[in-house]
Amino acid sequence: MRFATYSSNGLTFFGAVTEEGMIALNDHCPQWPTLLDAVRAGGLDRLARIAGGLPVTHRDITYDMVLPNAPRILCVGVNFPDRNAEYRDGSDQPRYMSLFPRFASGFTGHDRPLIRPPESRALDYEGEVAIVIGKGGRRISQDDAYDHIAALTICNEGTIRDWVRHAKFNVTQGKNWDRSGSMGPWLVPFTDxxxxxxxxxxxxxxxxxRQDDMLSRMMFPIRREIEYISTFMTLQPGDIIVTGTPTGAGARFDPPRYLAPGDVVEVEVNGIGTLRNIVEDEKP
Structure with missing residues (x-):
């Protein structure tokens, strides 16, 4: 069973995804106003049971960012061996992972436009797997890490490349332009x-x-990401960790191959699905 946040006829819903359309679940679970609330309550199994007995309610829909009210999104940078080599600085594999925050406002949904701002033409793509925390914790061991994952989704962690160089020690500016990235199309409960x-x-x-790699090759596997992040902050249900992108982003070509209006970006992950977006310039 897959779950999504979506809009139809000017209203926002969350529900179960089927081949025929969406099954809205809001009215059946009034205690959970949003999909994030269901995740925080450990309610994905219950949503699946409820949806199993209901008909499709919507066929004409627009996908939203899968958890549009997610309060905390942490991204792991430079997490594949070839990505480290792309920087051409002669550095060995780092001892600790690079981390930076993103905010939900920087993401749009599946089949919705990625927005290139007028201030830059350096909009880039980064295909990644994102995990959604279902059980909170502090100082989580690697052995227990997978027990804290509620669901998986896909992220195109779009970046305005020249804005990540505006300061010496951070990339926050280039990583948080409104609707520069996307996340979805849906949540897949993590069971295996x-x-x-x-x-x-x-x-x-x-x-x-442009990018093609296996999560098994990450320098900092997801178990280690959960262990490390939960050392300095208490992970909470609904937190999202964007786990790292392979080599092949547009900035690493010579010359760079940044995204332009009309480009279609697809990020496919087996077992989850395909996240698709077209690029548009920001309208005045």
Missing amino acids: PGQLDAARIVTRVNGEI
Whole structure:
């Protein structure tokens, strides 16, 4: 069962995704105003049971960012061996992972436009797997880490490249432009560690494969990410960790191959689905 946040006829819903359309679940679970509330309550199994006995309610829908009210999104940077080499600085694999925050306002939903702002033409793509925390905790061991994951989704962690160089020690400015990235299309409940251990990320721009790698090759595996992050902050249900992107982002070509209006970006992850967006310039 997959779950999404979506809009129809000017109203916002969360519900179950089927081949025929969406099954709205808001009215059946009034104690959970949003999908985030259901995640925080450990309610995805209950949503699945409820949806199993209901008909499709919406066929004409627009996907929203899958958890549009997510309060905390942490991203892991430079997490594949070839990505480290792309920087051409002669550095070895780092001892500790790079981390930076993103905010929900920087993401849009599946099949909605990625927005290139007038201040820059350096909009880039980064296909990644994102995990949603279902059980909070502090100082979580790697052995227990997977027990804290509620669901998986896909992220295109869009970046305005020249704005990540505006300061010496941070990339926050280039990572948080409104609707510069996307997340979705849906949440897939996490039930099998093999979903992650065998996950493959493929990013295409206009049908051309730009990124193609396995999560098993990450320098800091997801178990380690959860362990490390939960050392300095208490993870809470609903937190999102964006786990890292493979080599092949547009900035690393010579010359760079940034996104332009009309480009179609697809991020496919086996066992989760495909996240698709077209690029548009910001309208005045």
